[in-house]
Amino acid sequence: MHKNITILQAAHLPEKTERELQETFDIIRLPKDHDEGMRMLAELGAKIRGIAVRHAHIDKAMLDTMPALEIISSYSAGLDGIDVEAAQARGIAVHNTSKILAEDVADLAVALAISVTRGTVRGHDFVRDGSWEQGGAFPLGRSLRSLKTGIIGLGHIGSAITRRLQAMGATVAYQGPRKKPVDIAYFATAVELAAWADLLIVTCPATPETIGLIDQHVLDALGPEGFLVNIARGTIVDEAALIATLSRGGIAGAGLDVFEKEPHVPDALRNDPRVVLSPHMGSGTRETRQQMGDRMVEALLEHFAKR
Template sequence: MTKPTILRAAELPASTLAELDALFTVLHLPEDEAQIPAFLQRHGAAVTGLALRKTVVDRAMLDALPALEIIASYSAGLDNVDLEAVHARGILVRNSSNILARDVANTAIGLLLAVTRDMVRADAFVRDGSWAGGATYPLGRSVVGMTVGVVGLGAIGMEVASRLQALGAKVAYTGPRPKPVDLPYHASIVDLAAECDAIVLTCPLTEATHHAVDARVLQALGPQGYLINIARGPVVDEDALVAVLGQNGIAGAGLDVFEHEPQVPKALLEHPHVVLTPHLGSGTEETRQAMADNVVDVLAEHFGLRGPRQVPGKAGH
């Protein structure tokens, strides 16, 4: 039987590449963007599946892949995909949001605790001898009893909400529409921010959410409020955030994503009440492998090559 042809536009673990090679005829998208049009002109008509991460999938690429049936994304975000064009052509899209949700949620909680308890500077306080020298470290803020707003109550947002409740926080949320959950709903981010001590961004990047967190939202959050972003950088108007932080307009921020990453504004790098991480929300060995496994499984199941992956159970279970 002839193997289906897939186009790999993602860096994947070696074990995953071996699995793909065993199941499919795999074409590798050139890293040099200048070579891509000619490559697609030669090979695009044969491609029926796409293993994707950051490559932009626009109408021009779709035109070059007329037989494409399915896109399997290694990531949760699909802001690099023209979803309207994809859906119009009947192409299936599958991402990894359910798989990475728990580790990304853990990252959000880590950032919230780091910024409210000032853990980065507290670490330096111990290392530089200040504690041993008799100095007293300032008190932080408690998440217990805080009202924390979740922006986007999808798979990641639900995981964040459950963790916040376990920590003793009260949770509210906003999104395009109310969901069947027992949590207070606010129709706008401004209204949510005005009622919360912190907001956690977990929403996808779309035209509607681009710069959704602007000066109005930050002003509503206020000088005692915290911003946590593990969504996408451009959900936040970074210039507005820099300006508000410079005026002590919010208490602090924990940021895993940035508007023009990996470039980060100097004002954020130098601000004492901002905790920064390098887009590592899903960055654990276990979750990245599970995400890669999902790419293989989604493609294999679509083409009828095998059923769901059998994960061995632990002894005694």
């Protein structure tokens, strides 16, 4: 028990996770309103030693209100909204759950890749609306294992996708900030990878270096026979450029789990039969969501057990 340790809960969490935090720590909840939250932190921030976060914005100004802060434990794969550089400069430990959710996100990435290349959603509609019964001819798709697949970001998720694709017989290459000790081809830039690939899957975190990475140049390099899948963050793909490219047949299709301004999805994407959409559900299984909560609490427990 660490009831003498105060944790700022900046997240709505699974019931079991909420209960474990309440039973273990002294919990302060962050108000949803930013100004109200800053007023509360001005009063109580000095005693906060840890943060349990999900999607809240934790910037340097907020961190400065918590001089005793030792750890940020995030219930997510990415660290969007957290000023990681400011936290690390103060020696604050920062943890996320990317390893926990990698397998489920990889499953969805492959599902989207199959859906967009084989036209499974369109096939569903083709049967449901009676077109098949009326003698319509459904167009041929592409064989996923025959497509050269480029992975943007070979972390936990990118590696899990690579294992699945290789098991299916696909040829895989990757791009990232540095070459890794793996036995697959490496490309130094996203444009070079896209020019090689038939299918491009985006798995990298959203950072200042990756936001807008999949721009018009990358989409042009992917070409009219190429497919794009994004299960990372919507801001990594230039959404306006993607819409413009699709409108002129510049790529063959896209599978998207994430969007620039969620939950808003532009009509041009929602109404394009070449685009398969899902509602940011990459880690959305009961099993993984609970494991994410468990790991978030474990990171806090492990940290303070050393104190």
